[in-house]
Amino acid sequence: MQTVSVSLAANPYEIVISSGIFPQFGEYFKKWVPGARQAVVVTDTNVEPLYGMKIAEILADAGIANDLCVVEAGEESKCPEVAQMLWERLIECGADRKTVVVAVGGGVVGDLAGFVAATLNRGIPFIQVPTTLLAQVDSSVGGKTGINIPQGKNLVGAFWQPKGVLMDMTSLQTLDDRQYRAGLAEVVKYGVILDADFFAFLEQNISAVNARQEDVLARIIARSCELKAQIVIEDERETSGRRAILNYGHTFGHAVEKLCGFGTYLHGEAVGIGMSFAAKLAMKLEPEKKELQELSERQDALLEALHIPTQVPDLPRDAVLSAMLHDKKTENGTIRFVLPNRLGECVMKTVEGVESFI
Numbered sequence: 001m002q003t004v005s006v007s008l009a010a011n012p013y014e015i016v017i018s019s020g021i022f023p024q025f026g027e028y029f030k031k032w033v034p035g036a037r038q039a040v041v042v043t044d045t046n047v048e049p050l051y052g053m054k055i056a057e058i059l060a061d062a063g064i065a066n067d068l069c070v071v072e073a074g075e076e077s078k079c080p081e082v083a084q085m086l087w088e089r090l091i092e093c094g095a096d097r098k099t100v101v102v103a104v105g106g107g108v109v110g111d112l113a114g115f116v117a118a119t120l121n122r123g124i125p126f127i128q129v130p131t132t133l134l135a136q137v138d139s140s141v142g143g144k145t146g147i148n149i150p151q152g153k154n155l156v157g158a159f160w161q162p163k164g165v166l167m168d169m170t171s172l173q174t175l176d177d178r179q180y181r182a183g184l185a186e187v188v189k190y191g192v193i194l195d196a197d198f199f200a201f202l203e204q205n206i207s208a209v210n211a212r213q214e215d216v217l218a219r220i221i222a223r224s225c226e227l228k229a230q231i232v233i234e235d236e237r238e239t240s241g242r243r244a245i246l247n248y249g250h251t252f253g254h255a256v257e258k259l260c261g262f263g264t265y266l267h268g269e270a271v272g273i274g275m276s277f278a279a280k281l282a283m284k285l286e287p288e289k290k291e292l293q294e295l296s297e298r299q300d301a302l303l304e305a306l307h308i309p310t311q312v313p314d315l316p317r318d319a320v321l322s323a324m325l326h327d328k329k330t331e332n333g334t335i336r337f338v339l340p341n342r343l344g345e346c347v348m349k350t351v352e353g354v355e356s357f358i
C-alpha cells in the first residue's frame with residue numbers, strides 16, 4: 001500500500017493507493033470524516049455496476065447510511081442541469097452539512113460530484129474514489145472541481161479539497177485501452193516536466209505498464225500524485241503561476257482536441273501530440289542545445305511504446321494558431337508555452353512567430 005500526503009495548510013488529506021483496498025473503504029471513510037453517519041455515492045452508468053454499487057454496500061456494511069445517485073456516463077453530464085438534479089437529490093435524501101459526497105468514477109464524476117459538494121450548503125465533505133487512470137493521476141489531485149457551460153469547458157467551478165482519496169489498482173483492469181493510454185500521457189508529462197528518474201523508470205518498465213501490472217501501476221500512480229501534489233501545495237489556487245507548468249503539452253493539445261472535434265482524440269491522446277509538438281518547438285528555438293533533441297526523441301519513443309499518439313494530424317495552420325490564441329494560457333496575443341529545459345525541468349516561454357513552427 002502507498003500513501004501520499006497532500007499537506008495543504010488548511011485542508012491536509014491523504015491519498016491511499018493499493019490493490020484490493022475497496023473492502024476497507026468503510027474504515028477510511030470513518031477515519032477521514034469522523035462522526036459522519038450519512039453518505040451520498042455519486043457514480044455513472046458504466047461504473048455503477050462495476051464499483052459504485054459495491055462501494056455503497058461496503059459503506060452500508062460499515063453502518064453508514066447511504067443513497068446512490070447515478071448520472072449518464074460521459075462528459076455531457078458535467079453540466080448545470082445534472083448538477084441541479086444532484087443538489088435536489090441530495091436534499092431529498094436529507095443531506096445536511098455532515099453528509100459526505102463520495103465520487104466513484106472517472107474525472108467527470110469527480111469534477112461534477114466535487115462541485116456539487118463544494119456548493120451545497122456552501123460546502124459539504126467530499127471523498128474521491130477515482131476509477132480511471134486519468135482521474136487517479138490527475139483530476140482527483142488538486143481540488144479543482146467544476147462543470148461545463150456552452151461557453152466553455154470547466155468555466156464554472158470551485159476549489160474544493162476532498163477529505164481523502166482511495167484508489168484501487170484493480171479497478172483499472174476494466175478500463176478500455178484508449179482511456180488507459182490517455183491517463184498514461186499525463187503520467188509521461190510528470191516525468192518530462194518534473195522528474196527525469198521517473199521518466200527513466202517508465203522507459204524501463206514499458207511492458208509492465210502496458211500489461212497494467214499492479215505493483216508497477218501503484219508506483220507510477222503514487223509518484224504522479226506526489227509530483228502533482230507538490231505543485232498544488234506550492235500554488236493551490238493557481239495564483240503564482242507555478243501550477244501552470246502542469247499545462248505542458250496542453251496548449252497545442254487543446255487546439256488539436258478542439259479542431260478535430262471533441263471526442264476524436266481523448267484529452268490525453270491530444271496531450272501526447274501536444275507534448276511531442278512542444279518538445280520539438282523547444283528544440284527549434286534552441287538548436288544548439290543537443291539535450292533537447294535527445295529529450296524529444298526519448299519522449300516520442302516512450303509515448304509511442306505506450307501507444308500514445310504523437311503525430312500531428314493534418315490541420316490548417318491558421319486554425320491551429322487561432323485555436324491556441326483563444327486558449328486561456330495566452331496573454332496579449334503572444335502564445336505562452338510550457339517548454340522543457342532538460343528532462344525533469346521546464347520553463348514558461350512566450351513564443352512569437354509560432355506559425356513558422358507549425
Ligand SMILES: NC(=O)c1ccc[n+]([C@@H]2O[C@H](COP(=O)([O-])OP(=O)(O)OC[C@H]3O[C@@H](n4cnc5c(N)ncnc54)[C@H](O)[C@@H]3O)[C@@H](O)[C@H]2O)c1
Binds near residue numbers: 047134144172179
Ligand atoms: N479537476 C481536475 O483537475 C481535472 C484534471 C484533468 C481532467 N479533468 C476532467 O476529467 C474529465 C475526464 O476524466 P476521465 O478521463 O476519467 O473521463 P470519464 O470520467 O468520462 O471516464 C471515462 C470513461 O470510463 C468509464 N469508466 C470509469 N472508470 C472505469 C473503470 N474502472 N472501468 C471501466 N470503465 C470506467 C466512464 O464511465 C467513462 O465512460 C474531464 O471532464 C476533464 O475536464 C479534471
Ligand SMILES: [Zn+2]
Binds near residue numbers: 138186267271
Ligand atoms: Zn490534461
